[in-house]
Every structure is written in C-alpha cells, then in structure tokens.
Amino acid sequence: MRIILILTLALGGAAPAAAQPGRQTPADPAANRDAREKRDQPAPRAPAGIHHRIVSNPDDTYRVQLPRAVLNRSITIANVGADPVVNPRLIANGRRNWFSTADILAGIVTPGMSDRDKALAIWRFLVDNRYHDAPAHQDIEMHDPVRFLNVYGYGFCDDSATNFMVLAGQAGLKARVWGLSGHVVPEAWFEGGWRMLDPDGKIYYLEDDGHAIAGVKTLEQRPDLIHKYPSPYYTNAEKLIAIYCSADDNKLAEGYRKRSEAVHTMAFTLRPGESLTRHHDNWGVYFTSHSSAREPRNTAREHFGNGTFAFAPVFENDIFRKGADSVSNLRAERAGDTWVLASDHGEGSLVYRFASPYPYLDGWVKIAGHGRVALAFSETGDTWSEIWTSVPGAKVDTTVRLGGYFRTRTGRPTYAYRLKLTLDGQV
Secondary structure, eight states: OOEEEEEEEEESSOOOTTOOTTOOOOOOTTTTHHHHHHSSSOOOOOOSEEEOOEEOSTTOOOOOOOOSSEEEEEEEEEEOSSSOEEOOOOOBTTBOOOSSHHHHHHTTOOTTOOHHHHHHHHHHHHHHHOEESOOSOSSGGGSSHHIIIIIIOEEOHHHHHHHHHHHHHHTTOOEEEEEOSSOEEEEEEETTEEEEEETTTTEEOBOTTSSSBOOHHHHHHOHHHHHHSOOSSOOOHHHHHHHHHOGGGOEEOTHHHHTOOOOOOOOOEEOTTEEEEEESSOOSOOOOOSTTOOOOOOSSSSOOOOEEEEEOOOOGGGGGGTTEEEEESEEEEEETTEEEEEESSSOEEEEEEEEEEEEEOOOEEEEEEEEEEEEEEESSSSSOEEEEEOOTTOEEEEEEEOGGGSOSSSSSOEEEEEEEEEEEEEO
C-alpha cells in the first residue's frame, strides 16, 4: 500500500477562525451553470509549500508539522500504489476526528463525566461547531451528526436540537425534542429532571439556586429567567418569552426521533490511481433541496468548500481490475509508451462503483482512443442511462459531463453511483 499526501499551503497571515476542511460542497446543474462557467475547475492559489509522503504500512500514521500562521488551501490524498487504500483519515492538531458518531463523542465526553457534564459538553460542542443557516434538507439528511458536522455544518434550530438528542442518546442520556411553535429545542434528563440546553440559541437558563438548569416546563412559567440570561443569538427576549410561555402550543416533537439516525461515516476507498482533494475554497456548487434554497453563507467564519475525487485507472499489470464491479472481455495492452484498455474480439465492458462520504455534485469523464465507446450511468446498478456514445469509426477524444445525473436540488443527494464503459476498440 502506497499513498501520497499533498498539502497546498499559503504561509503568512492568520487562518479563518472556524474554517473546516472538507465541509460540504453545500445543486441542479442548471442552477449552478453560471457559477461553473466562471469557476469550472478549482483554481487554488499558488502554494508556498507542498508536502509529499509515501506511506507503505497499512496502519501508518504520518504527521506534518506546519509553521504557525498557515492557511490551508487544499489537501490531497492520492493512492499511488497497487492496492486499494481503505478509510484514510485526516486529523488536524489531534482534534476533529469526526469519522463516525462514536468518534465525535470520543472527542466530547470523557470517562467519569457526570450526566450533567456530558450534556453541557455536547451543547458546547454544537454551539462551537455549527452555525444557523437554512439547511440543505428538511428531513433526516441533516439529522445525523456525521453528515450535519462533516458535510454541512449549518442548519436551523430543529437540526441542532435533533443532533443534540442523537449525540446525547449515543452518550447514554435520555433526550428529547420540543416544538415551541416558532423554535425547536432539546432537553436531556439529568439531576432528577428534564433540562433544556439550546445549541442554536447558544443558551441555557439557570434556576434560582444558580445551579439547576431549567427545563421547558419551568420556562413556561418563568419569563424572568429568559430576561435574566439573554440569548447571544436570539436577542429579542420578548419574542423568546412569547414562544416559551405560550404553553398551549408547546409540544413534544417525537417525529424528530423517527427522522434522525447515527449511521453515516466518512468511509471511502481510494483505488490505485484515485485521489481525493479537499479545497478550503469553493467554486459555487452545492446541494440543497430545502424550500428556502440558496447558496450557503461564504464568509471567513461561516464557510463551505468543494472537493474532487479523481480516478485514472492503472492499466499496467491489470491493476485496473482492483476495485472494479465487473470487467468483461477487456484486456490491458501497451501502446507505445503507455498502457491502454482494449476489447478482446468484440465488445467488452468495465463497471466501477463510486462512493463518497460527501455528496456528488458534478463530474467529468475524459475518454480518448478509437473504436466504438459508450458510457452509461446508474445509481443502483439495476437500470442504466446511456450518457454518451461515440461516432462509429471516429477517433475519440472528449470529456463527458455527468452533472445532470446527480440530485442537487431535489430529495436527498447522491452519495454513490456506477459508471459503465462499453468498448469495441481501444481507449
């Protein structure tokens, strides 16, 4: 196993306060056409330094020591070996290992914590690592902690409340969500009662003893507590009081429990010749199917980035077969100084499955060679849509766009798909 790690860096200055590498590429190709025409390919700034590292041990850990005041423009992990690389992880400064919900919790709670301390730690974690903005989806897509934090990083009050409930439940606490007709908040059970901690409003309220955290039922009767502890986000205290104290429309919202999960991971595999680049910047493509769809915020602190998977199958020594779904009637052969793929006495086919922890938003396939070539797309492998077919007898040298085949403005995004290359000739 051999991989190469490339960090494109700009030295000097100060890093943005909460810039997150690898955040979602928070889009119907038509909706993003103007942005793509302006920024069709990522164009990071010229690097001040590039770090390369060959890793041969299957469980190796490589640390890159960087100077202070460094801006990370992009990070690339490339498999330059002959075997697949499974689930590589990038961790910055020993923090934000958010591969799974269990890994997220391992960075929040510690052995021996009381239930109160666990709840407060989860609340603080969500306050610090997400921001309020129109979510990309109105349902379960936002209600998995790994997707919420790694892919998106933003959402409405119900998204923060539901992810608090999921994380608290995974940490062994009883937790639930309230709908307050104008706001959504979570509660956790500790110290003998239900306690409300609002990550979206960045607030919780202490009772008269200065220790006990008030629950929704207490706040319905105690508007003075809402005045006493002003929310740094929802600054209109009178509006918050009206929301909490109109008790008739305060309801336990069990529907959020049914529309939440903790199953997503950042798992992916790099086949030989495959790489992942995560850019700090973006070129204007993102997923959203929310009713108030718009581009996510793009400020120094509230920021989204795009990334690219690139795959150039290695034909030498039949390495291209590793990681393929199927290979039929095809062989690799030399053509001058390069290796190419050729059909063996008639039509052959090659199918690859592509799976990503981030949504696919756009894509390109470059094909060069001669003979009849066809490319087809499938999300499940059961049915196929023909994307492109070459002109019989013509030399092939083209780039085929895939963007229209990914869901970017409806439903949930595309995390996996298959491509089938049908060949009668040589590419």
